[in-house]
Amino acid sequence: MYGLIQAAGIIDRAEAAMLCEAGVDWLGFPLRLPSKREDLTEAEAIDVIASIRSPHKGVVITYLTEAEEIRAFCAELGVRTVQLHGDVPAAQLRTLKQIDPELYVLKSLVVEKDNTASLARTVEEVADWVDMFITDSFNPATGAKGATGMVHDWRVSAKLARLSPRPLMLAGGLNADNVIDAIEQVRPAAVDAHTGLEGPDGRKDPEKVRLFVERSKLAFARLALGVVAR
Numbered sequence: 139m140y141g142l143i144q145a146a147g148i149i150d151r152a153e154a155a156m157l158c159e160a161g162v163d164w165l166g167f168p169l170r171l172p173s174k175r176e177d178l179t180e181a182e183a184i185d186v187i188a189s190i191r192s193p194h195k196g197v198v199i200t201y202l203t204e205a206e207e208i209r210a211f212c213a214e215l216g217v218r219t220v221q222l223h224g225d226v227p228a229a230q231l232r233t234l235k236q237i238d239p240e241l242y243v244l245k246s247l248v249v250e251k252d253n254t255a256s257l258a259r260t261v262e263e264v265a266d267w268v269d270m271f272i273t274d275s276f277n278p279a280t281g282a283k284g285a286t287g288m289v290h291d292w293r294v295s296a297k298l299a300r301l302s303p304r305p306l307m308l309a310g311g312l313n314a315d316n317v318i319d320a321i322e323q324v325r326p327a328a329v330d331a332h333t334g335l336e337g338p339d340g341r342k343d344p345e346k347v348r349l350f351v352e353r354s355k356l357a358f359a360r361l362a363l364g365v366v367a368r
């Protein structure tokens with residue numbers, strides 16, 4: 139699982155194919171969000187997800203919080219990986235693992251001002267029912283907790299990556315210009331980007347994607363080789 143690259147906000151089959159060709163491993167589909175600003179309909183998402191070939195895979199990014207509803211939604215979409223971005227109670231995470239043990243679950247940890255201790259407690263509390271954590275940014279101006287295009291305090295993510303018994307994916311304002319620094323400072327198992335890969339038209343820019351993948355892979359390889367000092 140080390141060195142994984144995810145891109146979120148896929149719009150159609152052509153974009154999915156371009157991302158896979160460029161070396162992106164997981165493709166994120168934000169759906170059932172509080173804002174209702176989905177990039178595509180659920181029917182369109184099912185079609186795009188069906189076009190993704192292993193080892194690449196589709197990931198549902200959602201604010202759903204009820205275990206049975208999450209299980210059913212993943213089955214409907216044809217995905218086996220879900221990124222839970224809402225405030226999911228620990229009991230629901232436990233139930234989800236019980237009713238669908240093979241579903242791969244990412245749980246978000248949204249970094250806000252002065253909430254490091256609370257996030258660390260969440261990691262401790264729910265790690266048994268989560269396969270990977272993802273740190274993301276909070277925009278205090280809008281209240282958004284994803285696709286903000288904003289970086290957060292990477293020292294918080296670095297601390298969570300060190301203490302988590304599960305791998306950590308880093309997200310929030312990542313792009314080709316900052317991903318090497320981000321990986322060196324946080325030492326995550328994976329990185330994820332949405333808006334930082336887009337052009338002015340809101341679609342993924344192939345050159346930004348190419349550079350993001352190239353630099354992510356370089357940084358992960360340097361860390362694995364121990365080239366980067368702590």
Ligand SMILES: O=C(O)c1ccccc1N[C@@H]1O[C@H](COP(=O)(O)O)[C@@H](O)[C@H]1O
Nearest residue numbers: 146168284285286287310311331332333
């Ligand atoms: O991608 C979205 O639209 C989204 C919406 C609501 C919650 C989470 C969402 N996505 C996650 O946010 C990260 C970071 O986005 P950005 O790089 O800062 O623009 C994105 O990669 C998704 O994991």
